[in-house]
Amino acid sequence: MDWSAIFFQGWADIGRTLVVGVLAYVTLVVFLRISGKRTLAKLNAFDLVVTVALGSILASILLTEAVSLSEGATALAVLIGLQALVTFVSVRSAGFADLVRSEPSLLVHQGKYSMGTMKQERITRDEVLSAIRSSGGHDVTDAQTVVLESDGSLSVSLDGSGDSKSAGP
Structure with missing residues (x-):
């Protein structure tokens, strides 16, 4: 077993992580700013699930070479877009809001x-x-x-x- 590969696999991997990490972070911040304050508000159960999923996507973009920055950015946009759609419909439909949010x-x-x-x-x-x-x-x-x-x-x-x-x- 090559123990050195566990700790270091090459400068190219480190470089990719740095470049893609910065770009993915900037992309996430831009998307969150576009989506509005609601995405960053106090979390109910629905918002918590979306936030965890965003973190998971960001980790995949950073650490998985099989996931390109464009694919990851698309996944972030889809998730934030779906959250915006759900909150848009929730504000207009009490029945739908009851499905996705808990009551006090x-x-x-x-x-x-x-x-x-x-x-x-x-x-x-x-x-x-x-x-x-x-x-x-x-x-x-x-x-x-x-x-x-x-x-x-x-x-x-x-x-x-x-x-x-x-x-x-």
């Missing part, structure tokens, strides 16, 4: 846990309490509502304050 879930109402919803969403009491503390409360009884948003963040409305704050996903 009420985890706490008037200082009481909604255990069924928490179990369904796989959220623990500790996670809810952490969000309440991050918003300035101390206990579940301090919260009017805690909502699991479609992007995975927890929004907390403290009892009597009318303030609503958001804790990270």
Whole structure:
């Protein structure tokens, strides 16, 4: 076995990775700028899948000689174009939006846990309490509502304050 090939296969491969890497990165940034802020917004489940797929395509362009820059750029454009189409249709059709996005879930109402919803969403009491503390409360009884948003963040409305704050996903 040629152990040197594991660590270094030649300057041509390094050069290709550098040139194609820079060009693919610039292409991805241009496509993301063209597609708008929505592509880079807080991620819901659908957006996360698209983002992971974009990363996978970029890695393939960089590391697989069988994938040319033009093929990779086409794949990036198709994926970003499909995401734009899905979001365009989602804004205009509530039924379609329900298919591709999750709805927010009420985890706490008037200082009481909604255990069924928490179990369904796989959220623990500790996670809810952490969000309440991050918003300035101390206990579940301090919260009017805690909502699991479609992007995975927890929004907390403290009892009597009318303030609503958001804790990270």
